[in-house]
Amino acid sequence: MDKPLEHVLSACTDGQLAESVQNGIPDAFAELTARYLDLVRAKATPFHCTFLDADDLCQEGLWGLYLAACTYQPDKGARFSTYAGICIRNCVVAAYRKAVNGRQLPPNGFVPLSEGEELSAPEADEPEVLLLSKERLETVQEAVQKVLTPMEQRVLKLYLSGCKYSEVAQKIGISQKAADNALQRVRxxxxxxSS
Incomplete structure (x- = not known):
């Protein structure tokens, strides 16, 4: 009588499990996950912060474990546990860095309205980044409609389209000082x- 696959896999070494993952046996990765989940959590814990969920970090660590299983080569001289630890840590660190870089974006998509500052769209083609940018833009648009008077909205729109104070004043029919004051109130x- 054949032994159940789970029993056979539990008797395998980590290297043998990695080879099984490479050969397309999904239960092999489940066994590796059971063995390495504590290591994944240990590698993720130092990077947990208020803007990055612990579960997301663990997921990145599990992705690192999967990459390790798929690319492990025992003839290179490293034990699987060493190689997996490095892959897990690299994925966690990459996720942390990406999150930290994302935190450098203005809060709630707020854009300073100072002279000389350039506005730019995010340089990422990643769907998550584009979705977050769209949500931030919608938040800003809601704030503009909610807190600004119609005249302040017109001043802001003209200013953001590249008009100088004198051009804003001329197009709306107010003094340059009134345009400047309106923009100060907008800021x-x-x-x-946003605070």
Whole structure:
């Protein structure tokens, strides 16, 4: 009588399990996951922070374990546990760095309205980044409609389209000082809204 696959896999070494993953046996990765989950958590814990969920870090660590299983070559001289530890850590660190870099974006998509600052779209083609950017833009648009008067909205729109204070004033039919004051109120209101 044949032994159940789970029993056979539990008797395998980590290297043999990695080879089984490479040969397309999905239960082999489940066994590796059971063996290495504590290591994944240990590698993820130092990087846990308020803007990066612990479960997300563990998921990245599991991805590192899977990559290790798929690319492990026993003839290279490293034990699987050493190689897996490095792959897990690299994936966790990459996820952390990506999250930290994302935190450098203005909060809630708030854009300073100072002279000389350039506005730019995110340089990523990743769907998550594009979705977050769209959500931030919608948040800013809601704030603009909610807290700004119609005249302040017009001033802001003209200013963001590249008009100077004098051009804004001329197009709306107000003094340059009134345009400047309106833009100052816009800045204050949006700062207050984003804090």
């Amino acid at each position: 204050q209101k949006l700062r207050k809204q």
